[in-house]
Amino acid sequence: MKIEKVICSKGRTGFYFDDQKAIKAGAKNDGAAYIGEPMTPGFTSIRMAGEAISVQLVLSDGQIALGDCAAVQYSGAGGRDPLFLAEDFIPYIQEVVAPHLIGRELTSFKELAGEINSMTDPKTGKRIHTAIRYGVTQAILDAVAKSKHTIMAEVIAEEYGCKVSDKELPIFTQSGDNRYENADKMILKGAQVLPHALINHVETKLGKNGEKLLEYVKWLHDRIIALRKDESYQPVLHIDVYGTMGIAFDNDLEKIADYMKTLCDAAAPFHLRIEGPVDVGDRTKQMEALRDLTAICDKKNIPVEIVADEWCNTLEDIIYFADNKAGHMIQIKTPDLGGMNDIAEAVLYCKKKGIGAYQGGTCNETDRSAQVCVQVAMATQPDQILAKPGMGVDEGYMIVYNEMQRVLAYEEAMKK
Structure with missing residues (x-):
């Protein structure tokens, strides 16, 4: 089973991007918004609508594997990567990441995910944004599971030498x-x-x-x-x-x-x-x-x-x-x-x-x-x-x- 195509689309998240630095400095609530000027680079307001990028991997048998690129509410704080906006990063995924995926055999999640997770930007030499690594490796895990006709948990258990839980997790x-x-x-x-x-x-x-x-x-x-x-x-x-x-x-x-x-x-x-x-x-x-x-x-x-x-x-x-x-x-x-x-x-x-x-x-x-x-x-x-x-x-x-x-x-x- 191979990956034949990578499709990206803009998505919404379940919450917002919040400028933690401005909030800690005393920004006041105004309904669902905040009053004041943002203090973290990339923010145009203290609270911004959360964005995601949905990644679809089209497999050689026609199945489609899914993953969503997303970043935390307090992006750019505590040593994290900067604000993640879909219009900035959809072209990046298509130009930089997709060529590493198209045509790849789905034999090992660990191997292919490890490769994508360690990818560096060809211009800066820094690792690609965490949100991209997050969503693309979700799709890879789903793709490997589909190629093996099983659930994702079983793929992880097999490749990491653990056992799928038989009881609820808290x-x-x-x-x-x-x-x-x-x-x-x-x-x-x-x-x-x-x-x-x-x-x-x-x-x-x-x-x-x-x-x-x-x-x-x-x-x-x-x-x-x-x-x-x-x-x-x-x-x-x-x-x-x-x-x-x-x-x-x-x-x-x-x-x-x-x-x-x-x-x-x-x-x-x-x-x-x-x-x-x-x-x-x-x-x-x-x-x-x-x-x-x-x-x-x-x-x-x-x-x-x-x-x-x-x-x-x-x-x-x-x-x-x-x-x-x-x-x-x-x-x-x-x-x-x-x-x-x-x-x-x-x-x-x-x-x-x-x-x-x-x-x-x-x-x-x-x-x-x-x-x-x-x-x-x-x-x-x-x-x-x-x-x-x-x-x-x-x-x-x-x-x-x-x-x-x-x-x-x-x-x-x-x-x-």
Whole structure:
């Protein structure tokens, strides 16, 4: 089976591109938009409609394999590639990437995806944009699965020496700014990990002394108990604070640890994860800060799990953070890694090192990228996967949950 043609089209994502630097600097909400001037290169406004590029690979037997190129909500921040706009990159894919695909035999996902994921721009010598590597390798995985007449999860399991899960993986749902009503939706649907909460501003969301987040955790604790059907529902509380604890407490790790202990007490008996407690603006310094904060929490027996995110973008970054125990869990933010091959490798490496593997992503991707991510996750079995795209809860949870159930049903049927 060969690839005969590469077709690209502009797509929309499930959310927006947001200028994180401007938001952290205090940009104000204006309905669904933000007021103020953008601060990150490439942005023409603080919030821009999210864009994707759908890639279709036409195979020699007429089948069509699909993948979607997409980038994270906070593009251009935390060491990431710049803003990804379809009109800029469709011609690039056709001129630079497509010639490497057309005519290729679909014998190995790992081999062809590895080649595309390591491609460099012929003019700059830099690796091609992560979003391109992300979407094209999704399509390659689908193409190899179609050539073998199986599902994508089985291709990953075969090529990476793992086994497709026979049970559900915990799904992590994200609320956006609608952190109260959306938390209700999560509880009603029985989401195993919630609510993300988008705590990305000190004064309005964390509180100058952390009081606003503490109040929210207390509310969340009470709300779960009020709405759950029975005590068997014990979701993990996973809250992303975007470095705001570091801002509020002047990056004093002891104070941050003590504050997280207060949050743990408020959350109990529900387990607490805090993502991105600090953001010190540099890869090495970020690793060191999370390493030291993790050690402090462990020494004090604070029952919190610290989740690494910012400045931990690539497979190399994830290996670096995992080797240094910079966090109890690492977000494998799928569009930031690029190739689906690196995503599989990252999950398996974290598991090997005894570090929690959170196969994440962004609200700003598509239904297709979410489906392919589920297929990879069902083979590599991370500790949790993100419901995506969007911030509406219902839609992203549905897409991820349903794809996971398809894999489980397929595996069960094939056993018979």
